[in-house]
Amino acid sequence: xxxxxxxxxxxxxxxxxxxxxxxxxxxxxxxxxxxxxxxxxxxxxxxxxxxxxxxxxxxxxxxxxxxxxxxxxxxxxxxxxxxxxxxxxxxxxxxxxxxxxxxxxxxxxxxxxxxxxxxxxxxxxxxxxxxxxx
Amino acid sequence: xxxxxxxxxxxxxxxxxxxxxxxxxxxxxxxxxxxxxxxxxxxxxxxxxxxxxxxxxxxxxxxxxxxxxxxxxxxxxxxxxxxxxxxxxxxxxxxxxxxxxxxxxxxxxxxxxxxxxxxxxxxxxxxxxxxxxxxxxxxxxxxxxxxxxxxxxxxxxxxxxxxxxxxxxxxxxxxxxxxxx
Numbered sequence: 001x002x003x004x005x006x007x008x009x010x011x012x013x014x015x016x017x018x019x020x021x022x023x024x025x026x027x028x029x030x031x032x033x034x035x036x037x038x039x040x041x042x043x044x045x046x047x048x049x050x051x052x053x054x055x056x057x058x059x060x061x062x063x064x065x066x067x068x069x070x071x072x073x074x075x076x077x078x079x080x081x082x083x084x085x086x087x088x089x090x091x092x093x094x095x096x097x098x099x100x101x102x103x104x105x106x107x108x109x110x111x112x113x114x115x116x117x118x119x120x121x122x123x124x125x126x127x128x129x130x131x132x133x134x
Numbered sequence: 135x136x137x138x139x140x141x142x143x144x145x146x147x148x149x150x151x152x153x154x155x156x157x158x159x160x161x162x163x164x165x166x167x168x169x170x171x172x173x174x175x176x177x178x179x180x181x182x183x184x185x186x187x188x189x190x191x192x193x194x195x196x197x198x199x200x201x202x203x204x205x206x207x208x209x210x211x212x213x214x215x216x217x218x219x220x221x222x223x224x225x226x227x228x229x230x231x232x233x234x235x236x237x238x239x240x241x242x243x244x245x246x247x248x249x250x251x252x253x254x255x256x257x258x259x260x261x262x263x264x265x266x267x268x269x270x271x272x273x274x275x276x277x278x279x280x281x282x283x284x285x286x287x288x289x290x291x292x293x294x295x296x297x298x299x300x301x302x303x304x305x306x307x308x309x310x311x312x313x314x315x
Contacts, residue, residue: 017244020281021279044269047265109215109262
């Protein structure tokens with residue numbers, strides 16, 4: 001009665017995988033080739049923008065600490081941003097390393113802190129949207 | 135061997151419990167190897183195989199039991215956020231795999247594994263989006279690629295395992311029935 005067993009592989013499986021990979025590459029292309037504006041770092045805590053800085057305005061590297069239940073310290077340099085310390089247990093945000101390109105981000109879920117590097121035009125547009133939403 | 139007779143309903147409960155413990159053990163052992171893939175936070179999601187086998191052989195409710203017990207385990211050992219993320223991911227992936235397993239002609243086991251992994255990542259992504267905001271959007275391409283890869287692994291393993299496991303479990307069932315009647 002249960003003879004119509006599921007096959008191991010079907011053509012539709014490979015089509016699904018193909019679609020996923022194409023979507024991934026398309027999204028990557030959209031995220032990483034959006035103009036050649038200057039880079040801008042945005043720090044969010046609990047979904048709110050708490051700090052924003054254009055990297056071109058950074059002369060000397062400095063540290064910025066987000067205080068909360070778990071503190072996260074970010075090193076902001078002229079050419080990139082690095083999470084250098086975090087109180088969270090898994091340290092995934094530190095393992096993301098130095099962010100240097102538009103569209104890269106480092107997220108610390110336990111601390112609810114996220115650091116995004118993006119085009120400044122993109123960043124300001126998003127903030128206006130957020131302003132309307134509020 | 136008269137005492138060995140087992141009501142089919144009890145057998146189903148026992149099998150569900152066995153698969154629950156198997157899923158927890160698999161996901162725990164998997165978490166001991168933090169970097170199978172060079173992506174922070176990515177796991178192979180081998181417990182999805184167990185969930186799929188449970189849905190295939192036992193049905194919807196046993197699958198849900200596995201999801202809940204896994205989420206409880208994550209909640210107790212790794213905290214509230216991990217529990218919520220585990221539940222959202224595996225519940226969504228269970229629903230998707232249930233649909234595709236029941237509609238037998240849409241996908242093979244490979245496609246079921248891939249769609250399960252994709253749904254798992256989607257469920258976790260939604261929670262991460264609410265916790266962290268839009269920074270995680272940039273992570274979508276990475277998630278898509280990893281879910282394709284890990285889904286392939288679990289899908290192939292599922293194809294190899296499920297026919298054998300389901301045969302064994304059905305054998306146990308038929309044995310139980312004949313002994314019971």
